[in-house]
Amino acid sequence: MTRILILSSASDGGALPALDLLPHESRRLPASTASLANAPDADVIVVDARADLAGAKALCGLLGTAGIESPILLVATEGGLAAVGPEWGIADVVLDAAGPAEVDARIRLVLGRGAPNEDEHAGRVQTSGLTIDESSYSAKAHGKPLDLTFKEFQLLHFFASHPSRVFTREQLLSEVWGYDYFGGTRTVDVHVRRLRAKLGDLEQLIGTVRNVGYRFVVEDASDS
Known part of the structure; x- marks a missing residue:
């Protein structure tokens, strides 16, 4: 079972609704610096960028500088995709309306890319x-x-x-x-x-x- 930490300050609580249909262990915390201090270990970190692109970008940067090695999966709206770039330091991006199969596939992919390569x-x-x-x-x-x-x-x-x-x-x-x-x-x-x-x-x-x-x-x- 994959441990997923969702960082979202949205009031609707639905950063990625498809996660509720998948057999992963999910925990949600507010998207703030204070949350990172006591954040549980996670295999994947989901950052909600639907309503606050600038704040989400800053949070992704903070996760990188804090030495947190878990891959970041960014959740964005279709309109917000244009603002996402390599400088965000994320492993992948997914639309908030993505279905369970796509979300599960993206989680597997970001975990696979982060796995140690024996040849490396x-x-x-x-x-x-x-x-x-x-x-x-x-x-x-x-x-x-x-x-x-x-x-x-x-x-x-x-x-x-x-x-x-x-x-x-x-x-x-x-x-x-x-x-x-x-x-x-x-x-x-x-x-x-x-x-x-x-x-x-x-x-x-x-x-x-x-x-x-x-x-x-x-x-x-x-x-x-």
């Missing part, structure tokens, strides 16, 4: 204070972006993807630089040194194994 996190590694996102070639240390070259990023991502495993310089050249790279193993040492410098207080994550190579040292959260 496939290239992301989070460990020991680092967040490495392969899809955007970006890395952060304690939430702060690292200014890495492309090869430094590849090297860090490779290390973090194989925690505690020791790699020789030759193996790193093969895995990160590729078999067709003709440079010497010294380039690995140079990149490791630069990477450590950019990691700052996390430089110890890249450990040296004497006479062998390097490994990624996973920090235990209980040690910090």
Whole structure:
């Protein structure tokens, strides 16, 4: 059962009459800032914009800045649709006269769009204070972006993807630089040194194994 929070100050109480015919758990609160303080958890938030477009837009903006992640389904009249745009920060809009089948479909769609995408996190590694996102070639240390070259990023991502495993310089050249790279193993040492410098207080994550190579040292959260 989907939990729906309806924010409406209309006296008729009929922001979306079709909801009464659907097997969802609905709760209505006045469309005001004060209501948000004690608002219950909801899977979908319905904002009534039928009578007050400006107020509804402001409320949608407030929901976004307040960090509320539930998708917003806006209820509008046909005449009010022209005022609705991307800047409202809503997931979808529905006419107040929509029937149960349409309303139910829109609720399913906004919930589906908000569901985590497994592929979205496939290239992301989070460990020991680092967040490495392969899809955007970006890395952060304690939430702060690292200014890495492309090869430094590849090297860090490779290390973090194989925690505690020791790699020789030759193996790193093969895995990160590729078999067709003709440079010497010294380039690995140079990149490791630069990477450590950019990691700052996390430089110890890249450990040296004497006479062998390097490994990624996973920090235990209980040690910090």
